[in-house]
Every structure is written in structure tokens, then in C-alpha cells.
Amino acid sequence: AQTVTQSQPEMSVQEAETVTLSCTYDTSESDYYLFWYKQPPSRQMILVIRQEAYKQQNATENRFSVNFQKAAKSFSLKISDSQLGDAAMYFCAYRSPHLNNNDMRFGAGTRLTVKP
Amino acid sequence: GAGVSQSPSNKVTEKGKDVELRCDPISGHTALYWYRQSLGQGLEFLIYFQGNSAPDKSGLPSDRFSAERTGGSVSTLTIQRTQQEDSAVYLCASGTGKTQYFGPGTRLLVL
Numbered sequence: 328a329q330t331v332t333q334s335q336p337e338m339s340v341q342e343a344e345t346v347t348l349s350c351t352y353d354t355s356e357s358d359y360y361l362f363w364y365k366q367p368p369s370r371q372m373i374l375v376i377r378q379e380a381y382k383q384q385n386a387t388e389n390r391f392s393v394n395f396q397k398a399a400k401s402f403s404l405k406i407s408d409s410q411l412g413d414a415a416m417y418f419c420a421y422r423s424p425h426l427n428n429n430d431m432r433f434g435a436g437t438r439l440t441v442k443p
Numbered sequence: 444g445a446g447v448s449q450s451p452s453n454k455v456t457e458k459g460k461d462v463e464l465r466c467d468p469i470s471g472h473t474a475l476y477w478y479r480q481s482l483g484q485g486l487e488f489l490i491y492f493q494g495n496s497a498p499d500k501s502g503l504p505s506d507r508f509s510a511e512r513t514g515g516s517v518s519t520l521t522i523q524r525t526q527q528e529d530s531a532v533y534l535c536a537s538g539t540g541k542t543q544y545f546g547p548g549t550r551l552l553v554l
Contacts, residue, residue: 370534371548
């Protein structure tokens with residue numbers, strides 16, 4: 328079974344600085360999807376960024392970018408120019424391309440604190 | 444457009460009572476998921492509906508938990524004879540394929 332590991336339970340960053348959240352996963356498939364979700368105290372899970380494994384180019388969404396290393400099965404999230412509103416739990420997730428079963432796995436999460 | 448909605452937002456119940464949690468997915472989304480999230484923890488998969496296929500119930504923790512999805516749209520998660528360990532946030536998500544979009548969750552507290 329595919330597993331997703333977030334080795335950093337907590338991270339802290341100074342406002343306006345850059346922080347990188349780590350995620351590794353285990354899979355035997357060659358095609359899949361990877362996601363980062365943000366969950367602020369309001370508990371609404373918000374999609375931050377998505378990466379398709381067949382794309383070599385790293386996904387970017389404004390201040391959020393990923394470093395996707397397929398061979399190393401690593402999918403880290405970089406947040407640039409951190410803002411107070413970035414404080415939240417961040418979950419890394421893996422999804423199989425096979426839609427007829429549930430194969431969406433979440434990491435345990437990383438709690439990000441942003442210091443003013 | 445409208446996102447995934449869930450009701451109630453919060454539910455307090457007494458141990459032993461039954462509860463129903465509702466999820467309204469985004470219109471047109473064929474996939475619907477239920478997850479449970481205990482305080483400060485990650486997401487625990489409960490059940491998955493995909494179109495007209497038989498649901499994947501492999502995550503339901505006991506036979507006190509059940510879910511249905513009527514007409515391929517609204518879903519109801521039912522917990523019978525609630526226990527204190529059922530206290531958690533129950534999250535619903537819907538999607539068309541690659542990506543899941545989450546609702547705001549229902550916080551359940553069993554006294």
C-alpha cells in the first residue's frame with residue numbers, strides 16, 4: 328500500500344522568510360498525483376498545489392512551489408515570502424490514477440507557525 | 444460556484460444516541476469521500492462513493508458506521524449508538540477525478 332510520510336510534525340518560519348515542508352511517499356506505480364492541502368484553524372481543507380507525476384516541471388502557485396523528485400519519491404512544498412495567514416496544518420497527499428477505488432493517502436501533517 | 448457543504452457544523456450528542464451527518468457535494472462531482480479527523484491528527488479514510496459503483500467501505504471502523512449516497516449526489520453518514528471515541532471532525536470531499544475538494548466539516552462531540 329502507498330504511504331505518505333511527513334517527517335516534520337511542526338515547523339516555524341519568520342514572516343517574509345521562506346520555509347520548506349518535507350514529504351516522501353512510497354509507491355510502485357509510475358503515474359499518480361500528489362497534493363498539498365492547507366488546513367487553517369477554521370478546519371477547511373484547502374488545496375494548495377497539485378503535481379502530476381508524469382510532468383517533470385515542478386508545479387507553482389504564486390508563493391507556493393514544489394520540488395518533485397520522482398526517483399527519490401520526494402515532494403516538498405516551498406512557501407516563499409511567508410505571511411501570517413499561511414499558519415496552518417499542511418497535509419501532503421498521494422492519489423493513484425485508478426479512479427475506481429479509493430487510493431488517496433494523506434500524511435500526518437506538519438503544523439506551520441509564522442512568527443511576526 | 445458553490446463548494447462542498449456539510450451540516451450540521453457542530454453536533455453535540457449523548458453517548459448511545461444515533462447521529463446523521465450530511466454532505467452536499469459540488470454539482471457534477473461523481474466521487475465523494477468521508478474522512479474522520481481526531482483532534483490534532485491526520486485524516487482517516489471512512490468511505491468512498493464513485494458514480495454508480497459499489498462504495499468502498501473499507502475504512503468504516505465498525506458496523507455502527509454506515510453511509511449512503513442518494514441519486515449520486517447528497518450523502519449521509521450515520522453513526523449508531525455513538526461512543527465517546529467517535530468524537531472528531533467528520534470531513535466530506537467530492538471530486539471528478541484527480542482532485543478532492545473538501546467541505547468545512549462537522550465537529551461531533553459525544554458526551
